[in-house]
Amino acid sequence: ATILMFTDLVYAAVVYGAPASARRLPVVTGLVTVAVSVGALAWYQEPWALLLGVLTGMVSFVPATTGAVVRNHRQAADAARLRAEQTALLAEMDRREAVVAERSRMARELHDMVAGHLSAIAIHSTAALSLDDADTSRDALGVIRENSVEGLAEMRRLISLLRDGGDSEEPAPAPTLAGLAALVRQAAANGAASGLAFTLTAPPQEEGLPAPVELAAYRIVQESLTNALKHADTGEVAVVVERADHALEVTVTSPYGRRAAAGPRAPGSGAGLVGMRERVALLGGEFEAGLAGGAAGRETWRVRAVLPVAKDDKEPSP
Template structure:
């Protein structure tokens, strides 16, 4: 089996990685130097052939008066070709063919013939795909033609033995090399499929972890941001107002938001600890729905009263066929989008009315529109509470995961410029989970 040298390790690794992604079987790289096993084969063939020549064990006397020492030249040529059996198998086969022809003319050393058969085998096994396809048919054709020529020249049935000999040294090693190559490629393809499966599984796992982290990041942001924003607003009011009654009211709102935020955090921690996310520590892992919007706006109304903010819910679903129960992912996404929009209004909106409108035509998507006053003096630098911009990204992600869309930006309202958040969420049963 081929073992890559020191300089080819990175090439094999890179080629294997590309093959896993492309789904193809990579070809083994050619080594730059003769393999150690090839050197041993060449040395053994050279020494063995020299011993046979010294003992006079040759197949026939030299033809046409050629000097016997040419057998050693053919032997050296075949041994040199063995050094190329992996680095340049086709060149080695051509050199060995020339050495064999010379050897047949000067006596035929067995070692030269054996090394030639090995080089035919190596050319099919280690050569390119084109060589593997063409060499076996070429050896078969050579065997048939050689047999026919021998019969035509000698007109003796004994010439069939020449065809058998020719088949043994050409067709047999070529067929063996082709079979071994097919088994090697099949094993390599199986290994590649296993690596591809493992890689795809790892990619799926990484994507699932990333998606879960993004989902938990959205949940944590939406849950914590609203309560902390209210706490920050009323803490500022308690520090700046020299009014015991206002301070007590602010502390009451701070305590209420702290308790609610703590409850939400406990719920999320329970979801993380529970297997399957159903229940944790015996407490129900309730998911917020649109039925909780009145309570949400009531808390926002209390938090924004000191800044002149009013909150109103306009639910147009009853007049358009009734507020039918929506899929849980849609209810959660709509609630979180409204929650984040209300939190942003508490941070940035100018004094005025914040309107939350819900609408859904029969069988159509759910549309949520949150409109808040937008004043020039309420830019990012003059926000009551600093923001990071992650809320807008989270709203768009929630809508996109359900196949909907979400737009947030300034718009023209009846009483002047407003900030509008509009989300359209499909409500079909095929809606993917958030």
């Protein structure tokens, strides 16, 4: 019983003891076993004297070695479990970041696609309600119907894309710079009642621009025109698109100030500038929006974005 208790104590000391003790005990018991075997053989000078060393090893060295093996296995299992938990935590963090990024992208697309149409609807419906004129009301209802139909079509395309999960064989085409002229014409029709005129200065359509750059430039112009419809004073809204060295520069200027007899305006949410800044930041470009000097000392609101276009980013022409 004493021997069994001693071996159990040695085993428990290695398995549950301090790390330093667990490392020392197998070495110490091994040295003690060798020393007893050599001492007994030298003292008795008989082969059976080695049995004393064997008994000593069974009582001390074997339990210590067994405890060391069990402790190492437990530590390896704990380390593997910890790595698995860390891997699962990192995977969950990556999933959450992907969900947040996708929600931000969806919010930008939804805002840029629908905000312009809804702003035009709000402006012209306010004009139709505030002015008692049949021709004005008829024109306003025509603009309202056109924008509502286009907004509904874009919403359906976005809902279809989200519902399909992007698995459709033919993805929806992304807007390009070729659609800026139509976008400016639509803004001119929507802003005529507010005394706004729109101009577009852009180089001929250039092939090979990356799709993300064209999409970002289109959305920046679209949101800038929407903001002009909401907040700009009477005057000219100028859209300028220039191709610089390894960059595409987009500038939209609109008259700034409050008119004495302000026309109907739509409220803003403040998400437009945030979305434009995020789009430019994703491409590593520069973005600025704020007051700038204008002709005859009149202040203007300027939105400027510089979208980098590296040589190796160009898409090959068909």
